[in-house]
Amino acid sequence: MKQFAVIGCGRFGSSVARTLYGLGYDVLAIDEDEDVIQNISDSVTHAVQADATDEASIKSLGIRNFDVAVITIGSDIQSSILITLIVKELGVKYVVAKAQNELHAKVLYKIGADRVVFPERDMGVRVAHNLVSSNILDYIELAPDYSIVEILALKDWEGKSLSELNMRARYGINVMAIKHGAEINISPNALDTIRKDDVLVVIGHNDDVQKLEKKA
Amino acid sequence: MKQFAVIGCGRFGSSVARTLYGLGYDVLAIDEDEDVIQNISDSVTHAVQADATDEASIKSLGIRNFDVAVITIGSDIQSSILITLIVKELGVKYVVAKAQNELHAKVLYKIGADRVVFPERDMGVRVAHNLVSSNILDYIELAPDYSIVEILALKDWEGKSLSELNMRARYGINVMAIKHGAEINISPNALDTIRKDDVLVVIGHNDDVQKLEKKA
Ligand SMILES: Nc1ncnc2c1ncn2[C@@H]1O[C@H](COP(=O)(O)OP(=O)(O)OP(=O)(O)O)[C@@H](O)[C@H]1O
Ligand SMILES: Nc1ncnc2c1ncn2[C@@H]1O[C@H](COP(=O)(O)OP(=O)(O)OP(=O)(O)O)[C@@H](O)[C@H]1O
Numbered sequence: 001m002k003q004f005a006v007i008g009c010g011r012f013g014s015s016v017a018r019t020l021y022g023l024g025y026d027v028l029a030i031d032e033d034e035d036v037i038q039n040i041s042d043s044v045t046h047a048v049q050a051d052a053t054d055e056a057s058i059k060s061l062g063i064r065n066f067d068v069a070v071i072t073i074g075s076d077i078q079s080s081i082l083i084t085l086i087v088k089e090l091g092v093k094y095v096v097a098k099a100q101n102e103l104h105a106k107v108l109y110k111i112g113a114d115r116v117v118f119p120e121r122d123m124g125v126r127v128a129h130n131l132v133s134s135n136i137l138d139y140i141e142l143a144p145d146y147s148i149v150e151i152l153a154l155k156d157w158e159g160k161s162l163s164e165l166n167m168r169a170r171y172g173i174n175v176m177a178i179k180h181g182a183e184i185n186i187s188p189n190a191l192d193t194i195r196k197d198d199v200l201v202v203i204g205h206n207d208d209v210q211k212l213e214k215k216a
Numbered sequence: 217m218k219q220f221a222v223i224g225c226g227r228f229g230s231s232v233a234r235t236l237y238g239l240g241y242d243v244l245a246i247d248e249d250e251d252v253i254q255n256i257s258d259s260v261t262h263a264v265q266a267d268a269t270d271e272a273s274i275k276s277l278g279i280r281n282f283d284v285a286v287i288t289i290g291s292d293i294q295s296s297i298l299i300t301l302i303v304k305e306l307g308v309k310y311v312v313a314k315a316q317n318e319l320h321a322k323v324l325y326k327i328g329a330d331r332v333v334f335p336e337r338d339m340g341v342r343v344a345h346n347l348v349s350s351n352i353l354d355y356i357e358l359a360p361d362y363s364i365v366e367i368l369a370l371k372d373w374e375g376k377s378l379s380e381l382n383m384r385a386r387y388g389i390n391v392m393a394i395k396h397g398a399e400i401n402i403s404p405n406a407l408d409t410i411r412k413d414d415v416l417v418v419i420g421h422n423d424d425v426q427k428l429e430k431k432a
């Protein structure tokens with residue numbers, strides 16, 4: 001079982017730490033803020049108050065025995081870079097770091113980060129796509145030109161079967177799942193009928209998805 | 217065409233503003249920081265330096281004519297609440313606000329926010345799921361128990377057709393798309409064959425998806 005160290009437990013870091021622990025993994029959470037550590041201590045394996053830019057102190061936590069370190073300090077770019085360098089040198093195999101911007105990301109990769117993430121930027125893209133159409137509920141970019149979207153059934157789809165609607169021919173999209181309240185049908189077939197307030201999970205080319213967004 | 221006002225252009229806000237503008241919408245970006253405004257001015261319709269807690273100044277920007285306001289101030293909870301109240305009272309129909317935590321969200325809904333978002337928390341959940349298995353590339357929660365994941369083809373899937381693999385019976389998942397380099401097949405059929413480095417987009421119950429994550 002992989003062991004994770006999460007360094008910095010702000011909004012992003014604490015969510016990563018709690019989720020990993022919830023999935024059953026060992027998680028060491030480190031933050032310099034005592035209150036933050038108090039808050040997260042019940043949701044991780046170990047929570048330790050420490051300044052991670054102090055090499056001796058994170059070395060003494062046995063950081064080199066962890067498979068993955070996630071460095072989530074966004075605002076203080078200098079600390080984020082220094083900590084990435086330290087954990088990489090101490091021998092952590094896989095280091096994920098949060099970046100503020102492209103330049104920050106470039107430096108992180110140069111000094112050995114294996115993956116750089118931009119949580120706010122990525123979620124901004126998602127939320128924007130959500131907003132342009134009140135019927136698009138969630139959104140995932142599959143490839144530069146293809147997306148999966150959750151879409152609220154249009155009024156004139158109600159009471160019709162998938163074969164009647166013929167989404168592929170009419171809109172260029174495929175229906176992959178239909179949600180009806182708490183139920184979800186992950187193998188919809190031609191005879192399944194759309195009901196009011198159903199949410200369809202569809203896959204398609206962005207141009208086709210955008211045409212559908214505009215029908216909302 | 218809907219018009220959007222984005223109030224606060226930090227990492228999340230600027231990404232929302234740029235994406236909406238890129239999708240062809242009118243976007244007014246407001247931030248109290250002059251440098252932030254300079255940076256974003258070429259990526260939105262209008263960028264204005266103003267303190268949005270000052271009712272008179274955002275009123276004079278004609279905020280009531282906007283269809284959607286997105287309030288993205290995370291750190292200063294008091295300002296976020298005050299600004300939400302002001303734009304709602306000025307008559308903006310749909311107000312989205314970023315929250316720091318559940319309590320903050322509750323207050324935002326009480327005073328009239330139509331939607332509250334938690335970008336860092338949501339992305340933390342995603343990244344954590346990504347990390348537990350090096351073959352899970354992206355992740356979307358469909359319902360409390362069902363997810364869509366992008367998964368790197370396992371070694372022993374290579375050269376086999378979907379009908380041979382029989383994913384539904386073996387793993388309880390459905391394959392919705394197959395990515396091969398830049399190509400994407402959004403209507404995979406039983407005879408399609410998995411090649412090395414293919415990425416499969418699958419849908420399934422979280423328990424089944426987690427079993428697959430653990431095979432990585
Ligand atoms: N040198 C350090 N050692 C340990 N923890 C640190 C260090 N520097 C910052 N932190 C902690 O990292 C967390 C995240 O840092 P910060 O708030 O600057 O990032 P952010 O990108 O704004 O976070 P968020 O995920 O909330 O958006 C904070 O809880 C902070 O206390
Ligand atoms: N009263 C205000 N009026 C206008 N802009 C404001 C106001 N208060 C804060 N801002 C701006 O909002 C932006 C986001 O605020 P802040 O950095 O506190 O939030 P955050 O949640 O940490 O952001 P990020 O999306 O980067 O994680 C900043 O650029 C800031 O200048």
Ligand SMILES: [Ca+2]
Pocket residue numbers: 011074120227290336
């Ligand atoms: Ca943030």
Ligand SMILES: [Ca+2]
Pocket residue numbers: 130131133134135136137
């Ligand atoms: Ca929406």
Ligand SMILES: [Ca+2]
Pocket residue numbers: 257258259260261262263
């Ligand atoms: Ca401009």
Ligand SMILES: [Ca+2]
Pocket residue numbers: 346347349350351352353
């Ligand atoms: Ca991964």
